[in-house]
Each structure stands twice: as C-alpha cells, then as structure tokens.
Amino acid sequence: MAQQSPRPWPFTTEVLGTMDGxxxxxxxxxxxxxxxxxxxxxxxxxxxxxxxxxxxxxxxxxxxxxxxxxxxxxxxxxxxxxxxxxxxxxxxxxxxxxxxxxxxxxxxxxxxxxxxxxxxxxxxxxxxxxxxxxxxxxxxxxxxxxxxxxxxKPPENQGPLAVxxxxxxxxxxxxxxxxxxxxxxxxxxxxxxxxxxxxxxxxxxxxxxxxxxxxxxxxxxxxxxxxxxxxxxxxxxxxxxxxxxxxxxxRLPPIDLYLRGWRNYSILFRDNFIWMTAATVYVALVLTAMQVGLAIERLREDTGFQRASYGFTIFAILGPLCAFSLVALGALFNLAKDLPWLLRDKASQPQRQRRDIEN
Structure with missing residues (x-):
C-alpha cells in the first residue's frame, strides 16, 4: 500500500478552540x-x-x-x-x-x-x-x-487565474x-x-x-x-x-543597512565616534612606540622599520579623516533618503489645514 502524502498543516491541537470565521x-x-x-x-x-x-x-x-x-x-x-x-x-x-x-x-x-x-x-x-x-x-x-x-499527470499551465x-x-x-x-x-x-x-x-x-x-x-x-x-x-x-x-x-548602495539602530543623527555620530576614539587611542600608542623605536640606534638604522613607521604615520593622518568622511557620507545618504518624505509632508500640510478649515 502506497504511503500517503502528509497533511500540509503541522498540528491538530486547537489551543484557541474552533475558528468562527x-x-x-x-x-x-x-x-x-x-x-x-x-x-x-x-x-x-x-x-x-x-x-x-x-x-x-x-x-x-x-x-x-x-x-x-x-x-x-x-x-x-x-x-x-x-x-x-x-x-x-x-x-x-x-x-x-x-x-x-x-x-x-x-x-x-x-x-x-x-x-x-x-x-x-x-x-x-x-x-x-x-x-x-x-x-x-x-x-x-x-x-x-x-x-x-x-x-x-503533472498539471500543465493553468493560466493566470490559477491559485x-x-x-x-x-x-x-x-x-x-x-x-x-x-x-x-x-x-x-x-x-x-x-x-x-x-x-x-x-x-x-x-x-x-x-x-x-x-x-x-x-x-x-x-x-x-x-x-x-x-x-x-x-x-x-x-x-x-x-x-x-x-x-x-x-546591496547597493553599501551605506544602506538592513535595519539601522539609530533614530537621529546625534546617535549616529555618537555611536561611530566611540569606536573612532578607541581606534585613535590605539594609533597614538603605536605612534608613540615607533617614536621610541626611532630613538634607538639599532631601529633608527633599520630600513624596514623606517618604511613601516613612514607608512603608519601616513595612515594615522589619513585614517581618521577617511573614517569621519564615511560617517558623514552615511549621514548625508540617509538625509537624502529622508528629505523627500519631509518635503512631501511639508507640501501636504497646507492642504490638510485648508481641508480642516473648510470642514
């Protein structure tokens, strides 16, 4: 005897009783x-x-x-x-x-x-x-x-009205x-x-x-x-x-998030400045260590260490600027998304006021 196809609903228990409609x-x-x-x-x-x-x-x-x-x-x-x-x-x-x-x-x-x-x-x-x-x-x-x-036989094309x-x-x-x-x-x-x-x-x-x-x-x-x-x-x-x-x-654009966890721009900047501040402190520690290293004769004459110090110095200058620019770009992108809604609401507000006066 062939096994029957299972029912499409996963339970029969009626925890809420029967449905009236x-x-x-x-x-x-x-x-x-x-x-x-x-x-x-x-x-x-x-x-x-x-x-x-x-x-x-x-x-x-x-x-x-x-x-x-x-x-x-x-x-x-x-x-x-x-x-x-x-x-x-x-x-x-x-x-x-x-x-x-x-x-x-x-x-x-x-x-x-x-x-x-x-x-x-x-x-x-x-x-x-x-x-x-x-x-x-x-x-x-x-x-x-x-x-x-x-x-x-498998069903053929049932047309646009098919369920x-x-x-x-x-x-x-x-x-x-x-x-x-x-x-x-x-x-x-x-x-x-x-x-x-x-x-x-x-x-x-x-x-x-x-x-x-x-x-x-x-x-x-x-x-x-x-x-x-x-x-x-x-x-x-x-x-x-x-x-x-x-x-x-x-997804494009890459600034667009699945669900943004902030509801105003002050929170956006505050949350991003927290990690930017922590990164800046770490960069400052590394720069201080490199400065001490360059004062040591053995490292001062090391070409590889000098190149690394030069590269990291450039990164320390440009990195915070790039990070801040990305945060500002994200804020501008979200502002550009929200602006049409704000302008539309502003344009429709006088119409709503006129309707209220007429009524």
Whole structure:
C-alpha cells in the first residue's frame, strides 16, 4: 500500500478552540509599502479581510533575509532557538516586533526581537483553508510522487487565474512555529511568553493553558521536518550587526543597512565616534612606540622599520579623516533618503489645514 502524502498543516491541537470565521483570526489592519515614484515607497493601512492571500504574502515575507540565505552562516550557527527563560538570564531584553523578518534577531546591546505568534497560525482550519495548496499544485504533485501516492499527470499551465502555490509561505510558517516550540519549552518559558504577550489569548482575554501548549509543542516537534521548513529558521538567533555587515557587501548602495539602530543623527555620530576614539587611542600608542623605536640606534638604522613607521604615520593622518568622511557620507545618504518624505509632508500640510478649515 502506497504511503500517503502528509497533511500540509503541522498540528491538530486547537489551543484557541474552533475558528468562527477567517476574519476573527486576522488582525484589525495591516501595513505594507507601495511604490511612490521611482525610489520611494509609501506606507498603506489595509483591512486583511479584503485580501487574505495578499495579507499572508506580507505577513510571512522574510524580505531581504530570503535573498542572503547562503550568507547567514556569518550571522548565526545552525541550532534550535534558546529557551526564553535563558534568554532573560543572559541579560537579553525581549523586544516585541511584529515583523517576521526581525524574529530572533539580536543587537549588541542585548536587545532580542521576537515576533508574537499571530492568532491565525494556531487554527488548523486556517492552515487548511489558506496555507494548503490547491489540488494539482506543482508542489503537491512532486510531494505526492515522492511518497508514491500520485498516479496522475503533472498539471500543465493553468493560466493566470490559477491559485498560486502556497508552499513558500507554508515553509516560513512551519519554521516560525518550530522556533516557538523551542523557545517555550518549560513552564518558566511559558510564563515569560505570557508576560510579554508573545502568545495569543482566548476570546475572553484569558491565557492559553499550559496543558494545551504542551500538547501543541509536542505535536509540532513530532511533525517537524527540517526539509519542509524555511532554511532561515534552522539558524534561530541571528546577530543584527552581522546582518547589517552582509547588507553592506551585498546591496547597493553599501551605506544602506538592513535595519539601522539609530533614530537621529546625534546617535549616529555618537555611536561611530566611540569606536573612532578607541581606534585613535590605539594609533597614538603605536605612534608613540615607533617614536621610541626611532630613538634607538639599532631601529633608527633599520630600513624596514623606517618604511613601516613612514607608512603608519601616513595612515594615522589619513585614517581618521577617511573614517569621519564615511560617517558623514552615511549621514548625508540617509538625509537624502529622508528629505523627500519631509518635503512631501511639508507640501501636504497646507492642504490638510485648508481641508480642516473648510470642514
């Protein structure tokens, strides 16, 4: 007897009860960016009920992280996510960030971004209705053929009205839930997750019970298959500073970061002047040592030492100037990016004032 293809949803445990309707499981609104001109985007707020597939495309999008999978080894090793209570014990501050591309990214100041579990991902019926591919989907055919349960012909071109494949979104959702099965392992983790509101709550605002969560986590681990989850979630925590470094070398312009950790230019200059000051102190120590060395007869007559002293002296003069120029260039680049928004807001302000007066 041929082995049956596995179901596309990873659990049957209903920790939140049954779903009355798709709209009840979705958020009130969601934000996304649409193009405004050549190099600018504007943020738009939309009702997710009016387009569930479009909402899922935005909600489960990894963005730039999906483009640099082969570079993520530099930002974090392959391992399950560390338990929440131990994250707190290590001094990390849990920051709620409702973006899946920021999930489990941590900064050097010990801030750890974690995305709460969306309510809709804990309803098996939502998985069946919105994250399962349609019959005859290419991914379903290849999967069923691998399990020896498909006897038909692969589907041909189904035209532009065909239901798009949901496999990529499903892999992201599976990986995301797997991280929570690792994060919330003990009852201590469960209490931390509830304190930070990382787990959705019941309709009466009561928390999910520990017994129900254990049942769900065990089922997620039982059905976990590394080949069926998105590779990003196999690395758990990623260092944000290294993601920014990868962004510098793989995107243009190189000044553009994945996520900038400053919100005003004074913080930008302050953070960069810290390492520039430390580097300047080290350079001063080396120059002092070279000056002492040149006073010694043996080193004064050494041609190699004189060349090294000459080269390092030139570096000590030009290095700080170049470093400061790069910081200033970064500030100017970000100002050039922000300026159109400021000018547009300034231009639209009189129009808003006139409308308010007329109303």
């Amino acid at each position: 798709t709209g009840d499981a979705l958020p009130a609104t969601y934000h996304y960016y649409e193009p405004l001109g050549k190099n600018h985007k504007g943020r738009v707020v939309v009702d997710p009920v009016n387009g569930v597939p479009q909402f899922l495309d935005m909600e489960l999008s990894l963005g730039y992280l999906g483009e640099i999978l082969h570079h993520l080894w530099f930002a974090g090793s392959k391992h399950p996510a560390t338990q929440l209570h131990f994250q707190v014990a290590m001094g990390r501050e849990i920051i709620v960030a409702d973006r899946i591309d920021l999930h489990l990214l941590w900064e050097n100041n010990s801030r750890l971004f974690i995305k709460p579990i969306p309510r809709f991902l804990l309803y098996p019926s939502f998985w069946r209705d919105n994250l399962a591919c349609a019959a005859g989907c290419a991914c379903e055919v290849s999967q069923a053929a691998a399990y020896g349960s498909y006897a038909g 798009p494949c949901r496999e990529s979104l499903r892999r992201v959702a599976l990986g995301f839930l797997y991280t929570y099965a690792c994060l919330v392992s003990s009852e201590s983790d469960f209490h931390v997750a509830n304190d930070k509101r990382l787990l959705p709550r019941q309709a009466d605002d009561s928390a999910i019970t520990w017994a129900k969560w254990k049942e769900l986590a065990r089922e997620l681990l039982k059905n976990h298959d590394p080949d069926k989850v998105h590779p990003r979630f196999l690395r758990a925590e990623l260092r944000l500073s290294r993601i920014n470094m990868i962004s510098r070398f793989t």
